[in-house]
Amino acid sequence: MRRSATSLDRNLSWFLVLTAVCGLALAGCGGDDDDGDKPGGGGGDITADSFVGSWTQTEAKQIVMCGAIPLEVDAQPMTIAKGAAANELTVVEGPCSLKFTVSGNTASATPGQTCTISQTGASGTVTLTSYSITLTDDKTGTKVGAGTVAVTSPLPASCTYTASGKLTKS
Numbered sequence: 001m002r003r004s005a006t007s008l009d010r011n012l013s014w015f016l017v018l019t020a021v022c023g024l025a026l027a028g029c030g031g032d033d034d035d036g037d038k039p040g041g042g043g044g045d046i047t048a049d050s051f052v053g054s055w056t057q058t059e060a061k062q063i064v065m066c067g068a069i070p071l072e073v074d075a076q077p078m079t080i081a082k083g084a085a086a087n088e089l090t091v092v093e094g095p096c097s098l099k100f101t102v103s104g105n106t107a108s109a110t111p112g113q114t115c116t117i118s119q120t121g122a123s124g125t126v127t128l129t130s131y132s133i134t135l136t137d138d139k140t141g142t143k144v145g146a147g148t149v150a151v152t153s154p155l156p157a158s159c160t161y162t163a164s165g166k167l168t169k170s
Helices: 005-025
Strands: 053-066 069-073 078-082 088-093 096-103 106-109 114-119 122-135 140-153 157-169
Touching: 053 140, 096 114, 096 122, 122 157
Parallel strands: none
Antiparallel strands: 053 069, 053 078, 053 157, 078 088, 088 096, 096 106, 106 122, 114 122, 122 140, 140 157
16 A cells, blocks of 8 residues: 655654653753752762753653554753752753752753654644653763643644663763
C-alpha cells in the first residue's frame, strides 16, 4: 500500500513539531540555594552557582509517545542562569524559558510550566509535570523529566514526554 504525498507531508509535519517540542521541553534546570554546602543539604560543596553555565547532554533520551509509536529526539545544549530569587534559576533553550528551584544538589522545575513551539506549519505546547537535575559536582550531573505534549496542528493530538540523561558543564 502506497502512502499519498499528503499523508507523507502530514507525517513530516508531526515529526517536525514533536522534534521541536521534545528538544525544547527538556532544556533546563537550576536553582539558587545555599543549603548545598551545609550538613543535610545533600550537595557537599554544590551551591546554586554550580548550576549556572552552559551544559551538554550525553546519553540523553527524550521520548514522545503519540499512540503506540515512540519518537526519540536528540537532546540540545542548555544554558542556566541565575533567576530572580536567591534559590531560583532560569533555563533557556530555543524559545523556552523555564524556572527551577534549587535545594541542596537538586534543581526542580515548577510543575505546570508550558512552552509553545511552532515549526513548518506545525505547533504544540509542552506542559511539564516533573523535571529535575541532580549534580554530582559542579561539572557533572543527571536529569530526569516527564510531561505532556498537546499538538495543536496540523492535527490535534495528546502525547506523553519523558527525558533522562547525563549533563556535563561546557
